[in-house]
Amino acid sequence: MKTSAQMALEEMTLGVWRVLTETTLGLATRWRMFSSLIPTIHRFVSDVYTVGSGHLILIFLCKVWSSFEDVLLLYLSSKILTVIEVGLKEGKPDTTAVVIAVTARTLVVAISACVESWRARAASIMENRVTHHFAERIFSFHTSPPTAKLETDMPTSHGTIAAKDYNNEDASLSAQPVWENFMSVTEVAAIGLQAINPTYVRLQALRRLGDDQYRQDIISDNIGDYILQEYEDAQKGLEDVETDHPLILYDNHRSLLSSISLDIAGDLAMLFYAVNAIRNPDKFTLTTIAMLQHSESTLQRTFYRGIGEIREVTRGMNFMKRLYKICNLTNVIKDGVLKYPSTDQADTPEPLSSWHSFSPLRNVTFSYPGGEANAKALDNVTLSIKSGQLVVLVGANGSGKSTIVKLLVRLYDPTSGQVLVDSQDIQNYSLADLRAATASLTQDHHLYPLSLAENIGLGDSRRVADGDAITDAARRGGADGFVSKLKEGYATVLDPQTDWSTMHVKSSDGTPLAKEMEKLEKSTDISGTIKLVIADEGSSALDPQAEWELFKNLREHRKGKTIMVFVTHRFGHLTKHADIILCMKEGRLVESGTHEDLMKIPDGEYSKLYAIQAKAFDSATV
Numbered sequence: 237m238k239t240s241a242q243m244a245l246e247e248m249t250l251g252v253w254r255v256l257t258e259t260t261l262g263l264a265t266r267w268r269m270f271s272s273l274i275p276t277i278h279r280f281v282s283d284v285y286t287v288g289s290g291h292l293i294l295i296f297l298c299k300v301w302s303s304f305e306d307v308l309l310l311y312l313s314s315k316i317l318t319v320i321e322v323g324l325k326e327g328k329p330d331t332t333a334v335v336i337a338v339t340a341r342t343l344v345v346a347i348s349a350c351v352e353s354w355r356a357r358a359a360s361i362m363e364n365r366v367t368h369h370f371a372e373r374i375f376s377f378h379t380s381p382p383t384a385k386l387e388t389d390m391p392t393s394h395g396t397i398a399a400k401d402y403n404n405e406d407a408s409l410s411a412q413p414v415w416e417n418f419m420s421v422t423e424v425a426a427i428g429l430q431a432i433n434p435t436y437v438r439l440q441a442l443r444r445l446g447d448d449q450y451r452q453d454i455i456s457d458n459i460g461d462y463i464l465q466e467y468e469d470a471q472k473g474l475e476d477v478e479t480d481h482p483l484i485l486y487d488n489h490r491s492l493l494s495s496i497s498l499d500i501a502g503d504l505a506m507l508f509y510a511v512n513a514i515r516n517p518d519k520f521t522l523t524t525i526a527m528l529q530h531s532e533s534t535l536q537r538t539f540y541r542g543i544g545e546i547r548e549v550t551r552g553m554n555f556m557k558r559l560y561k562i563c564n565l566t567n568v569i570k571d572g573v574l575k576y577p578s579t580d581q582a583d584t585p586e587p588l589s590s591w592h593s594f595s596p597l598r599n600v601t602f603s604y605p606g607g608e609a610n611a612k613a614l615d616n617v618t619l620s621i622k623s624g625q626l627v628v629l630v631g632a633n634g635s636g637k638s639t640i641v642k643l644l645v646r647l648y649d650p651t652s653g654q655v656l657v658d659s660q661d662i663q664n665y666s667l668a669d670l671r672a673a674t675a676s677l678t679q680d681h682h683l684y685p686l687s688l689a690e691n692i693g694l695g696d697s698r699r700v701a702d703g704d705a706i707t708d709a710a711r712r713g714g715a716d717g718f719v720s721k722l723k724e725g726y727a728t729v730l731d732p733q734t735d736w737s738t739m740h741v742k743s744s745d746g747t748p749l750a751k752e753m754e755k756l757e758k759s760t761d762i763s764g765t766i767k768l769v770i771a772d773e774g775s776s777a778l779d780p781q782a783e784w785e786l787f788k789n790l791r792e793h794r795k796g797k798t799i800m801v802f803v804t805h806r807f808g809h810l811t812k813h814a815d816i817i818l819c820m821k822e823g824r825l826v827e828s829g830t831h832e833d834l835m836k837i838p839d840g841e842y843s844k845l846y847a848i849q850a851k852a853f854d855s856a857t858v
């Protein structure tokens with residue numbers, strides 16, 4: 237079974253287990269895979285070098301020392317033994333030479349201990365730094381160009397499975413193995429395990445019947461003898477099938493070939509000495525025999541370590557390759573250069589006479605990336621509205637209302653057609669400016685697990701510390717009343733670990749304040765210098781009255797300067813007072829006009845939806 241060039245899997249039965257492992261690859265394949273990783277290794281080492289050059293060099297030198305340590309110790313041991321042997325032969329040991337050789341060996345041992353301690357310390361520091369470095373790359377607040385999760389736009393994250401491999405919460409966890417995989421020599425042999433022997437599986441089930449929880453039933457049902465008999469039968473049925481832990485079985489199974497080759501490799505030292513003994517029999521001494529034994533095990537250990545490290549580096553670098561691939565993602569939504577709003581129109585209310593018609597959407601067709609082929613969420617939609625208007629979008633579920641909102645805030649770009657803002661293609665504007673000037677209350681909006689003040693202030697991050705602006709926004713959103721009753725007021729932090737219904741903010745009787753939360757959400761998005769307010773009310777907990785008040789507040793505050801687009805399912809104040817209602821059906825704009833206009837259309841979509849709601853209301857009140 238092969239899943240990819242990098243990850244070939246093989247299945248085997250070991251004892252009672254089905255084991256899934258990485259295929260043992262041939263040398264040529266291994267080399268090809270390793271050489272394809274060289275650019276990744278180069279990039280990784282450069283990255284690690286930037287986060288701690290000194291420590292990296294230290295670790296490298298320590299590794300070099302460890303590689304030579306065994307050879308050095310072997311050499312010094314042979315020196316000591318030779319001096320002793322010569323001394324024994326001549327009946328007069330060379331004390332000075334023995335002392336020098338022993339001191340040198342002791343020194344090497346002491347240095348090795350220090351080196352190991354420095355290495356461990358440097359490795360621990362580097363593990364931290366590398367983990368944080370890559371966690372940040374994955375989480376990505378600052379990287380430029382935008383590379384990872386936080387800055388990955390909607391189409392890119394939809395379109396790239398790789399990007400979904402990492403989520404924000406797991407960023408640091410994901411980054412942890414970067415260093416570990418690179419440095420560690422721990423081997424994970426089997427990657428999938430499953431007990432497939434039915435007799436073994438039954439035996440396990442029977443064993444569980446010994447648990448206390450079954451005692452009463454087993455006694456009252458009088459089935460003890462039956463279970464015992466079944467247990468014996470299962471035990472016998474297993475015969476000699478191995479039931480050890482699959483990793484042990486895997487190791488035993490695998491080690492046959494590798495231990496033969498490693499044992500032969502270990503015997504190389506003996507071969508070397510044997511050849512030397514034949515060629516120079518005079519030089520064959522007792523020391524040579526002792527060294528022979530010693531070097532055999534050293535050589536074997538070195539081989540084992542070397543093979544293990546190559547395997548781990550390959551595994552680690554494959555992991556890095558995936559990570560770099562994600563870091564190299566470029567966003568589909570390209571940034572523009574035009575400032576928005578231009579400085580002269582930023583905050584001075586336009587006189588009503590300057591209202592002009594504009595088409596925020598012109599012949600727009602849109603399909604979601606990763607959505608069903610040929611499924612059009614919007615089909616050739618052109619909207620014509622006037623600035624300063626209250627625009628209300630209505631339509632059945634799935635008719636495309638939210639999609640319009642998503643295009644207006646440039647979460648996506650249209651598949652064809654144009655989204656226009658102040659007669660300019662929206663793609664020409666700076667994304668940061670556009671988003672700062674847009675207050676969008678979407679169905680998917682969530683409060684951040686931060687303080688209430690931050691939640692409100694982040695409506696315009698430039699004013700996050702502006703207390704007056706925050707309280708003003710809270711007042712307009714209707715949240716000031718309940719926030720001031722909280723013990724910690726605006727400093728109240730919403731708990732990141734809890735879900736909506738258990739957030740810290742509770743009423744005096746302890747019930748969650750969903751409505752207050754909604755008001756807070758509203759406040760979060762009206763704190764900035766806003767040109768466009770979009771409210772997608774699909775899941776709103778605001779009652780129609782509160783919704784209307786919010787709209788009035790906003791309209792008063794912006795005095796005709798702000799365009800307000802409300803998506804609603806409710807026919808009430810909003811639809812009644814809307815300057816224009818846009819009615820959507822199956823991705824198309826089917827009707828537009830005021831409530832009165834639309835109600836006059838015979839068999840119209842709007843009047844049909846209105847009638848359905850009115851009927852539901854009538855029957856509810858009967």
Ligand SMILES: Nc1ncnc2c1ncn2[C@@H]1O[C@H](COP(=O)(O)OP(=O)(O)OP(=O)(O)O)[C@@H](O)[C@H]1O
Binds near residue numbers: 605606607613639640
């Ligand atoms: N992320 C997505 N991926 C794929 N298809 C989507 C996605 N979001 C919406 N769609 C599809 O696009 C179409 C329009 O959906 P949209 O959410 O815009 O409708 P809506 O009118 O806002 O519906 P609702 O009133 O239920 O919120 C629907 O067919 C929907 O299934």
